[in-house]
Amino acid sequence: MSEPEHTPAIHDIGGIQRFHCTPVEHDEEPPDEFGKRVDALRQTLARKGFMSVDELRRGIESIPEAEYFALTYYERWMRSIALLMLEKGVVKPEDLA
Amino acid sequence: MSAPARTESLAELERLVAALIARGHITEAELATQQASTDRASPENGARMVARAWLNPEWRAMMLNSGTKAAEAIGVNMVGAPPLGVLEDTPGRHHIVVCTLCSCYPRAVLGYPPHWYKSFSYRSRVVREPRAVMAEWGHPLPDNVELRVVDSTADFRWMVLPMRPAGTEGWTEDQLAALITRDVLVGVALPKLPA
Amino acid sequence: MTPRFAPGTPVLVKNDWPEERGPCHIRTPHYLRGRSGRVERVLGAFPNPEDLAFARPAEKRVLYHVVFDQPAIFTDGVPTDHLLVEIFEHWLEAA
Numbered sequence: 001m002s003e004p005e006h007t008p009a010i011h012d013i014g015g016i017q018r019f020h021c022t023p024v025e026h027d028e029e030p031p032d033e034f035g036k037r038v039d040a041l042r043q044t045l046a047r048k049g050f051m052s053v054d055e056l057r058r059g060i061e062s063i064p065e066a067e068y069f070a071l072t073y074y075e076r077w078m079r080s081i082a083l084l085m086l087e088k089g090v091v092k093p094e095d096l097a
Numbered sequence: 098m099s100a101p102a103r104t105e106s107l108a109e110l111e112r113l114v115a116a117l118i119a120r121g122h123i124t125e126a127e128l129a130t131q132q133a134s135t136d137r138a139s140p141e142n143g144a145r146m147v148a149r150a151w152l153n154p155e156w157r158a159m160m161l162n163s164g165t166k167a168a169e170a171i172g173v174n175m176v177g178a179p180p181l182g183v184l185e186d187t188p189g190r191h192h193i194v195v196c197t198l199c200s201c202y203p204r205a206v207l208g209y210p211p212h213w214y215k216s217f218s219y220r221s222r223v224v225r226e227p228r229a230v231m232a233e234w235g236h237p238l239p240d241n242v243e244l245r246v247v248d249s250t251a252d253f254r255w256m257v258l259p260m261r262p263a264g265t266e267g268w269t270e271d272q273l274a275a276l277i278t279r280d281v282l283v284g285v286a287l288p289k290l291p292a
Numbered sequence: 293m294t295p296r297f298a299p300g301t302p303v304l305v306k307n308d309w310p311e312e313r314g315p316c317h318i319r320t321p322h323y324l325r326g327r328s329g330r331v332e333r334v335l336g337a338f339p340n341p342e343d344l345a346f347a348r349p350a351e352k353r354v355l356y357h358v359v360f361d362q363p364a365i366f367t368d369g370v371p372t373d374h375l376l377v378e379i380f381e382h383w384l385e386a387a
Contacts, residue, residue, distance in 0.1 A: 012198060013221045014221060029211075039132070040131040040132035078109065091117060095113075095115075095120075
């Protein structure tokens with residue numbers, strides 16, 4: 001099969017070569033308190049109609065590649081939530097400065 | 098991998114939460130209630146549902162028809178959660194679940210997804226070489242069994258109903274449930290009797 | 293909402309790359325674009341995530357479970373194996 005002529009988006013990683021030889025580490029630890037708090041914040045904001053899971057994903061997918069791979073999972077979530085809350089005017093830039 | 102969050106991220110999160118509270122959008126109590134609810138969900142819910150399906154054909158049919166209803170029947174609050182679908186293994190077919198685009202996982206039922214499920218290597222490799230990933234974890238799949246890789250891309254969340262292992266005849270629901278781990282419910286492992 | 297494709301129908305995933313045209317959010321993985329599969333079942337109808345992601349009004353679209361031969365997509369795959377993926381109707385064409 002010929003190599004694909006398109007470059008998938010940063011998050012669209014099914015089957016790509018980059019991770020082909022990386023073992024899957026069997027890490028069973030629950031998230032740390034930071035992760036649990038981001039998770040709870042996301043669900044609370046969704047439940048109260050401030051954002052949808054689809055918006056969360058769109059925000060994550062918009063993180064530039066260098067940061068995307070440097071941030072932890074829940075750091076990417078937090079970055080997306082902050083972006084969305086600013087975009088919608090729910091919080092102001094000076095709140096987060 | 099589960100690298101700890103950096104100090105600046107902790108501060109960034111607290112600034113965001115403080116602003117949302119100060120502007121009256123959320124409260125600390127709401128966050129605590131939400132976190133407690135996710136903390137309560139665990140693979141034990143899925144294990145209970147599967148063990149019951151192994152013992153009770155009517156329950157099995159109900160669960161295959163609607164995983165959401167089965168989860169509610171064991172006391173999981175599914176209001177607002179995505180629908181749960183259950184994938185039925187047979188002697189000739191096994192399922193393994195992944196989300197290549199993000200990390201879709203039946204959180205309402207099974208709790209927080211483990212780090213490996215969210216890892217770039219699992220998400221990337223399982224659609225391409227699922228048998229290698231299973232074998233690396235000590236669960237080689239026989240060649241004559243079809244493997245169906247379920248990429249969870251949209252509105253459903255998926256859980257596997259595995260085959261009941263031989264040698265468990267006469268076991269109680271609790272004994273059977275103890276065989277069913279999170280790895281089994283995702284499909285990366287097969288239920289095994291204790292050595 | 294009437295599904296266009298019945299279970300068992302051969303379908304083709306559109307070979308479309310909206311991510312090359314600008315900001316978007318899509319739920320059809322890159323490795324299925326332009327690939328042939330078969331409808332396994334109709335899963336229901338859900339608001340279009342491509343609009344939800346931008347907080348736009350989102351029409352419901354029919355969602356299918358579509359099955360694909362795995363080695364046709366990844367040549368290192370095994371002939372017995374398949375991929376089973378949720379795909380929205382607007383990404384599918386009759387094969």
